[in-house]
Amino acid sequence: QVQLVESGGGLVQAGGSLRLSCAASGRTFSMYTMGWFRQAPGKEREFVASISTWSGVFIYYADSVEGRFTISRDNTKNTVYLQMNSLKPEDTAVYYCAADSGRAQAMRNKNTLDYWGKGTLVTVSS
Secondary structure (H helix, E strand, O other): OOOEEEEOOEEEEOOOOEEEEEEEOOOOHHHOEEEEEEEOOOOOOEEEEEEOOOOOOOEEEOOOOOOOEEEEEEOOOOEEEEEEOOOOHHHOEEEEEEEEOOOHHHHHHOOOOOEEOOOEEEEEEO
16 A cells, blocks of 8 residues: 655746655555646646656656656655646646556556545646
């Protein structure tokens, strides 16, 4: 069983930055593909980024965040991060962390993932 707890959300002005963290329980963190998703009010949840197991060699981003967001992982701290720069009002959403035993490339298209966090709210004002 893996528990995921997100933190780092808040209110920021357009053009600003935030760093989200997701702390995972358990001793097998490095064996999971990790990812970030988001859900804006009135919209479906969407893929943001994913990072492969162990050293995180394989990384994938949604087109909407490519070049602005950076996902990374620290296996010594059982934590995955999402650095968000040049934030836009349309980035406003609840951001969720996810862990899965599948491949990072496949995470964006999977209907179900192994574990989810409860989310952290990011609000970007114009």
